Amino acid sequence: MIGLFRRPWVRRVLSNWIQPAAIAGILVFAVMRGAENINYRWQWYRVDDFLFTSENGAWAAGPLVQGLFVTLEISVLSLFLTLVIGLVTALLRLSSSMVGRGLARGYLELIRNTPLLIQLYVMYFVLGPILGWGQTTTAIACLAAFQGAYTSEIFRAGLRAIPRGQVEAGESLGLKRLDNYRYVILPQVLRNMLPPLTNEAVSLVKNSSIVSVIAIFDLTTQGRNLIADTFLTFEIWLTVAAIYLAVTLALSTAAAMAERRRAGA
Amino acid sequence: MSGDTPSIIAFEDVSKWFGTFQVLRDVDLSIGEGECVVICGPSGSGKSTLIRCINRLETHDRGVVRVHGVPLGPGERLPRELRGKIGMVFQSFNLFPHMTVLRNLALAPMRNLRMDKEKAEETALTYLERVHIGDQAEKYPDQLSGGQQQRVAIARALCMQPDILLFDEPTSSLDPEMIREVLDVIFELTDSGITMVCVTHEMGFARKVSDRVVFMDHGEIVESAAPDAFFDAPREERTRAFLNQILHYEATA
Numbered sequence: 001m002i003g004l005f006r007r008p009w010v011r012r013v014l015s016n017w018i019q020p021a022a023i024a025g026i027l028v029f030a031v032m033r034g035a036e037n038i039n040y041r042w043q044w045y046r047v048d049d050f051l052f053t054s055e056n057g058a059w060a061a062g063p064l065v066q067g068l069f070v071t072l073e074i075s076v077l078s079l080f081l082t083l084v085i086g087l088v089t090a091l092l093r094l095s096s097s098m099v100g101r102g103l104a105r106g107y108l109e110l111i112r113n114t115p116l117l118i119q120l121y122v123m124y125f126v127l128g129p130i131l132g133w134g135q136t137t138t139a140i141a142c143l144a145a146f147q148g149a150y151t152s153e154i155f156r157a158g159l160r161a162i163p164r165g166q167v168e169a170g171e172s173l174g175l176k177r178l179d180n181y182r183y184v185i186l187p188q189v190l191r192n193m194l195p196p197l198t199n200e201a202v203s204l205v206k207n208s209s210i211v212s213v214i215a216i217f218d219l220t221t222q223g224r225n226l227i228a229d230t231f232l233t234f235e236i237w238l239t240v241a242a243i244y245l246a247v248t249l250a251l252s253t254a255a256a257m258a259e260r261r262r263a264g265a
Numbered sequence: 266m267s268g269d270t271p272s273i274i275a276f277e278d279v280s281k282w283f284g285t286f287q288v289l290r291d292v293d294l295s296i297g298e299g300e301c302v303v304i305c306g307p308s309g310s311g312k313s314t315l316i317r318c319i320n321r322l323e324t325h326d327r328g329v330v331r332v333h334g335v336p337l338g339p340g341e342r343l344p345r346e347l348r349g350k351i352g353m354v355f356q357s358f359n360l361f362p363h364m365t366v367l368r369n370l371a372l373a374p375m376r377n378l379r380m381d382k383e384k385a386e387e388t389a390l391t392y393l394e395r396v397h398i399g400d401q402a403e404k405y406p407d408q409l410s411g412g413q414q415q416r417v418a419i420a421r422a423l424c425m426q427p428d429i430l431l432f433d434e435p436t437s438s439l440d441p442e443m444i445r446e447v448l449d450v451i452f453e454l455t456d457s458g459i460t461m462v463c464v465t466h467e468m469g470f471a472r473k474v475s476d477r478v479v480f481m482d483h484g485e486i487v488e489s490a491a492p493d494a495f496f497d498a499p500r501e502e503r504t505r506a507f508l509n510q511i512l513h514y515e516a517t518a
Contacts, residue, residue, distance in 0.1 A: 172422075
C-alpha cells in the first residue's frame with residue numbers, strides 16, 4: 001500500500017488532481033458552513049441572468065458582463081499608458097540630466113508612498129476639474145500613473161541588464177540613438193521583462209476595481225449594485241471574483257505561452 | 266609615421282583621466298590613410314581607451330583628436346558626418362543576440378545608408394562570404410562558435426563600408442583554436458585600403474600584418490616603430506622588458 005504512493009503516475013494524479021480537488025473541497029465546505037451559520041439561502045439560479053440576458057430570443061450582456069467590458073477597456077488603455085510612462089520614467093532616471101532624474105525620482109516617490117485610493121480622489125476631485133477630465137479619463141490616468149511608477153523600476157532593471165557593449169556596438173555602427181533603442185536595446189529589454197510585466201498587467205486589472213469609487217460602472221460597481229438590489233452577497237461576490245480570476249489567469253497563460261515561443265525561437 | 270600618406274587619425278597632446286587616474290598622458294600619434302597599426306602594451310596601459318577615443322566611445326579631457334581632418338575637442342562626440350565611417354570590433358563580439366546573423370549585418374545599412382532590405386541583405390551576404398561564413402546567415406549568434414561570432418562582427422562592421430576599422434583585443438576572449446581563423450580574416454583585410462588600428466597581444470600577428478607597432482605603458486606611447494625594428498631592435502628599455510615577458514615562451518618553444 002505504501003509502495004503505491006511512490007509510483008510516479010500515482011504521485012502525478014495525487015499532485016495534479018487530488019490535492020487541488022481536496023483544497024477546493026475544503027474551501028467550498030468552509031463557505032457553505034459559513035453560509036449555513038448565518039442561514040444564508042443560496043440562489044445560484046438567479047446569477048446567470050446577471051451574466052447574460054435573453055429577451056425575445058436575443059442574447060445581450062447582463063450587468064456583470066457589461067461591467068467586465070468596462071474593466072477590460074480601462075485596463076487595456078491604462079496598460080498602454082503605463083508602458084509609456086514606465087519607459088519614459090526609466091529613461092529619465094538613467095539619463096544624464098539632473099532635472100530629468102529629479103523629476104522621475106520625485107514622481108516615483110510620490111506615487112509609491114501615497115495610497116492609490118487617495119491618488120484617485122486627488123485626481124478626480126482636484127486635478128480632474130482643472131484639466132476638464134471625465135471619470136473614465138481620470139480613472140485611466142490614475143491607474144497608469146500608479147502602475148507606471150512600478151513598471152518604470154522594471155524597465156530600469158531591464159535596461160541596466162543590457163550589457164554596455166550592446167549600446168556601444170549600435171553606436172559604433174552609426175545607429176542613431178533612437179534607432180539604437182528601438183532595434184537593439186528595447187527588444188532585448190522587453191524579452192527579459194515579459195514575466196515581471198505580466199505581473200504588472202495582472203495587478204492593473206485587479207487595481208482597476210478601485211475606480212468603482214468614482215462611479216464608473218466597472219465589474220466591481222456592477223457587482224455592488226446588484227447586491228444592493230438582490231442581497232445575493234455570496235453568489236455575486238464569488239462570481240465577480242471568478243471573473244477577475246479568469247481574466248488574470250488568461251493573461252498569465254498567454255504571457256507564459258509567448259515566453260515559451262520566444263525561448264524556442 | 267610613414268610620412269608618405271596623409272594622416273587620417275591624429276592625436277595631438279591628448280590626455281584623459283578616469284577620476285584622478287590618468288589613463289592617457291600627452292599622447293601624440295598620427296596614423297596614415299590605409300595604414301595598419303598594432304597597439305600593444307601591458308593591461309591598464311590605456312590601449313583600449315586610446316582607440317575608443319577615435320570613435321568617441323570615450324572622450325578625452327585635453328588636447329585634440331583629428332579624424333579625417335575633423336578636430337575633436339575634449340568631451341566632443343562624433344559629428345554626424347563621421348558616424349558609421351569608423352567600424353569597431355569588440356573583445357566580446359557584441360553581436361545583437363535577438364537577431365539573425367543576416368539581420369545583425371543588414372540593420373545599420375538599412376537605417377543609415379537608406380539601403381532597402383533586399384540590397385542590404387545582399388551586401389550582408391557578400392561580406393559574410395568574405396569572412397567565410399555565408400552559410401550561417403540565418404542562425405542566431407549564440408548558435409555560432411566564438412570564432413564565427415567574431416567573424417560575423419567583422420563582417421557587420423564592414424557592411425557600413427567604413428574607412429577606419431578599430432579592433433579592441435579581437436581575439437582575447439576566444440579559445441586558442443579559434444584565434445587563427447579570426448586573425449586570418451583580419452589579415453585578408455589589409456589590402457582593402459581600410460585604415461586599421463588593432464589592440465592585440467598577438468605578437469606574431471603584429472609582426473606579419475602591421476605597418477607599425479605602437480607600444481604603450483602607463484598611458485603614454487613609449488615606442489612606435491616598423492614591426493621588424495620593433496621586435497628585433499627595440500630602442501626603449503620598457504619595450505624590451507615587455508617583449509621579454511610576453512615572448513618568453515614563444516622564443517624558447
